[in-house]
Amino acid sequence: MPQSFTTALVQMSMSADKTENLRKASAEIERAADSGAHLVCLPEMFMTPYFCQREDSALFDLAEEFPNSETITTLRAVAKKTKTVVIAPIFERRAAGVYHNSAGIIDADGEIAGFYRKMHIPDDPAFYEKYYFAPGDLGFKAFDTKVGRIATLICWDQWYPEGARLAALHGATILFYPTAIGWHPDEKERYGAAQHDAWRTVQRGHAIANGVYVAACNRTGLETDPKTASKLEFWGQSFICDPQGVMLSEASSSKEEIITADVDTRHLETIRRNWPFLRDRRIDAYSEITQRFLA
Numbered sequence: 001m002p003q004s005f006t007t008a009l010v011q012m013s014m015s016a017d018k019t020e021n022l023r024k025a026s027a028e029i030e031r032a033a034d035s036g037a038h039l040v041c042l043p044e045m046f047m048t049p050y051f052c053q054r055e056d057s058a059l060f061d062l063a064e065e066f067p068n069s070e071t072i073t074t075l076r077a078v079a080k081k082t083k084t085v086v087i088a089p090i091f092e093r094r095a096a097g098v099y100h101n102s103a104g105i106i107d108a109d110g111e112i113a114g115f116y117r118k119m120h121i122p123d124d125p126a127f128y129e130k131y132y133f134a135p136g137d138l139g140f141k142a143f144d145t146k147v148g149r150i151a152t153l154i155c156w157d158q159w160y161p162e163g164a165r166l167a168a169l170h171g172a173t174i175l176f177y178p179t180a181i182g183w184h185p186d187e188k189e190r191y192g193a194a195q196h197d198a199w200r201t202v203q204r205g206h207a208i209a210n211g212v213y214v215a216a217c218n219r220t221g222l223e224t225d226p227k228t229a230s231k232l233e234f235w236g237q238s239f240i241c242d243p244q245g246v247m248l249s250e251a252s253s254s255k256e257e258i259i260t261a262d263v264d265t266r267h268l269e270t271i272r273r274n275w276p277f278l279r280d281r282r283i284d285a286y287s288e289i290t291q292r293f294l295a
Contacts, residue, residue, distance in 0.1 A: 004264040005147040007174065007213075008037035010046075011238040011251045011259065013221030018047050018062075022071060026078045032258050033082035038108070038147050041087040043219040043238075044155050044178040045101065047071055048091070050232060053225040055131040063093035067112055072104050080110030085145045087152050087217075089178045092117070094134075101133045103152045103178055107145050114143030118154040119163060126184060126230050129156070142170035148265065155179045158203050158216065162289070168210035168278075174263050175206060179218040182234035196235055204245035211272040213263050215240045220254055243271040 010028040014021050025042050032040045051059045064071055071090050079086040085108050092102040101121070105114040117136030121129050140163045142151040151172035157163045158177040167175055181199060183192050199216075207214040220236035239250040240261040248261035272278065288294055 001148045001265075002038075003266055004262050005038040006036050006260055006262050007039045007041070007147075007215060007240065008032035008035070008258050008260045009041050009215055009217040009238045009240065009251070010043070011218060011220055011236055012043060012046065012256045013219060013234075014046060014049050014223075016049060021047050022074055026074060028258060029075070029078050029084065029086060030082055032260070033084045035258070035260065037084060037258075037260055039085040039087075039145070039150070041152075041176050041178060041215060041217045042089060043217050044089045044180040045091055046089060046178075046219070049223050050180050050219070050234070051225075052128050052132060053126045053223070053230040053232060054228045055128050056227070060093070060099060060132070063091045063099050065093050066090060066102060066104060066115060072106070072112075075104075076106050076110040076112075079106040079108060083108045085113070085147055085150075087176055087178060089154065091132075098134055099132055100136060101129065101154055102136075103154060105143050105145065105150070105152060109146070113145045114141065114152070116141065116152045116154070118157060120156040120160055122156045126225075126232055140166035140170070142167055142172035147263075148173050150174050150176065152176045152178070155181060158199070158206075161206065161209065164206035164210055164212075164214075168212050172212060173265055173268055174213035174215060175210075177203065177214070177216040179216055179238075180234065181218055182232045185222075185231050185233050188233065192235075196237065200237070200239065204241050204247075207241050207243055208245045208275075209277055211243045211268060211275065211277060213240065213242055213261075213268070215261075218251075220251075220256060243268050244275075
């Protein structure tokens, strides 16, 4: 495995045209690879606008089966052509009535290196994901790729230290969080800064506590639901940080762009030697963590 590699996040907006979204994502992967990226991550459910702003059974028609979907088939060819590892989020149809928010990890030879199903499913106004997605059942894993051992979680998972810890314990050097997170426009002025700062801080904390790199790939743009007129302003600001939480690269709030940073396992080794949090864990004392609440 290489001692270092360049990772890229594609921050993009989505249209109602799935074909156009896939074309744009493919072109951005090629552009990132031409700039020297060895691994490229796309945003959560990049093939469509964020349809969870309303509950509508017709929207299940947007789902695809893994791995024989147009999205995965196309991106496998792009990964092979560009010799890059690709993290490809999809809306997965597992069976009639069983759907997941998922991500395929495609290796640089176009082969499937791994698959993840989002474990934590939110249910908030304009984020009605529990209607669409069953909770993941594959656990928090890490996958071997050409660039090394990596892990993918998805969006709401980014708030949970347990998921990050387990992925790190499986040997991941970097945690990816494909994301679709934003503001309700009528809340932005009052709560927006605090919400964004919390999102950024908790993920930097995962990097520090586990001695890993963290990369969060968000979408950007204002999306209006065509039936309810509900609006979400996705805040962009995708970022990559190192095992000390140092921000290596960060996108703007509103632009479609590619950001890159180098992942260096030698740096990771140095940080873990000096901040040996994994060594000092009291694994004999954590059994209660599996309980819902203890008070």
